[in-house]
Amino acid sequence: MSHYIVEVENLNKAYKSGHQALKDVNLQIKQGEILALLGPNGAGKTTLISIICGLVNPGSGSVRVAGFDVIKDYRQSRQRIGLVPQELVVSMFETVWNSVVFSRGMFGKARNDAYLQSVLQSLSLWEKRDSKVMELSGGMKRRLLIAKALAHEPEVLFLDEPTAGVDVELRRDMWRLVEQLRQQGVTIILTTHYIEEAEEIADRIGIISRGEVLLVEEKQQLMTRLGQKQLMLQLQQPLPQVPDSLAAYQLDLSEDGLMLTYTYDGGSDHNHVTEMLGAIERARLELKDVHTKQRTLEQIFVSLLEEAL
Numbered sequence: 478m479s480h481y482i483v484e485v486e487n488l489n490k491a492y493k494s495g496h497q498a499l500k501d502v503n504l505q506i507k508q509g510e511i512l513a514l515l516g517p518n519g520a521g522k523t524t525l526i527s528i529i530c531g532l533v534n535p536g537s538g539s540v541r542v543a544g545f546d547v548i549k550d551y552r553q554s555r556q557r558i559g560l561v562p563q564e565l566v567v568s569m570f571e572t573v574w575n576s577v578v579f580s581r582g583m584f585g586k587a588r589n590d591a592y593l594q595s596v597l598q599s600l601s602l603w604e605k606r607d608s609k610v611m612e613l614s615g616g617m618k619r620r621l622l623i624a625k626a627l628a629h630e631p632e633v634l635f636l637d638e639p640t641a642g643v644d645v646e647l648r649r650d651m652w653r654l655v656e657q658l659r660q661q662g663v664t665i666i667l668t669t670h671y672i673e674e675a676e677e678i679a680d681r682i683g684i685i686s687r688g689e690v691l692l693v694e695e696k697q698q699l700m701t702r703l704g705q706k707q708l709m710l711q712l713q714q715p716l717p718q719v720p721d722s723l724a725a726y727q728l729d730l731s732e733d734g735l736m737l738t739y740t741y742d743g744g745s746d747h748n749h750v751t752e753m754l755g756a757i758e759r760a761r762l763e764l765k766d767v768h769t770k771q772r773t774l775e776q777i778f779v780s781l782l783e784e785a786l
């Protein structure tokens with residue numbers, strides 16, 4: 478068996494409206510990783526997740542979860558998946574406890590109250606177990622969606638925009654839980670508009686635009702490959718202009734003459750930082766401070782999308 482928990486091959490999807498939501502998507506998700514899917518509104522992220530979860534029919538191509546085809550072996554594949562949807566889909570009159578018991582039962586899993594208790598506790602919902610869903614705050618309802626998705630102990634968890642509109646505290650709790658789940662070996666796929674979030678927690682980043690997967694890459698590798706770096710040199714004395722001896726480094730001098738900025742390719746093994754600093758010394762420029770800046774994932778993302786247009 479392959480070590481990929483989710484395998485998407487040559488997937489195409491056109492909605493009845495004629496809109497081609499996915500174009501020849503290929504994606505292999507590794508067991509135990511955190512994959513962040515980024516893409517602008519309408520890129521096809523939710524469609525992709527819905528097909529993997531068996532909620533939307535693929536047009537053509539194939540999708541397997543833990544080796545089970547999402548159509549032919551629907552029950553087998555679906556059982557392994559937990560889905561936290563964007564929108565609330567819970568009965569308002571049910572209690573918190575009953576709704577997680579129900580979610581677990583739906584997948585034919587034997588009752589395990591101790592497990593469900595631990596899920597509710599990890600989401601700070603245990604005290605609310607006897608409350609009706611309608612009595613919960615918005616943030617608590619969000620937590621309940623996650624609890625329901627985890628009720629049957631899935632191997633793969635999909636989080637579709639889990640932190641849209643939630644407060645800082647809930648967001649932090651959520652990422653703590655994601656980290657715990659990862660340690661338990663759960664594979665996590667999340668879509669988010671908060672790119673800093675992906676930058677922080679994902680192992681790999683996938684970028685989707687107009688139904689196509691533009692790239693899937695290890696986050697670290699992506700950041701080094703495309704993340705330009707800047708070295709900023711703060712000077713003791715203002716400079717009227719960049720000395721000729723430093724021309725080769727194309728330094729940028731600030732208006733006030735107190736800051737020199739050197740931009741270089743973070744992914745290249747052959748940058749000229751040391752040389753440049755040597756030249757600075759020979760030019761007898763006195764430095765007050767030095768700091769570096771790296772291009773953020775957000776900046777990389779935006780420029781990749783622009784290139785793709």
Ligand SMILES: Nc1ncnc2c1ncn2[C@@H]1O[C@H](COP(=O)(O)OP(=O)(O)OP(=O)(O)O)[C@@H](O)[C@H]1O
Pocket residue numbers: 492493494496498516517518519520521522523524525
């Ligand atoms: N049931 C449907 N019928 C017709 N078109 C649809 C349907 N669902 C989605 N679409 C279209 O397919 C495209 C992809 O939508 P999808 O929801 O997958 O995007 P997304 O990347 O999840 O966007 P967002 O970030 O806004 O959630 C959009 O153009 C959308 O209008």
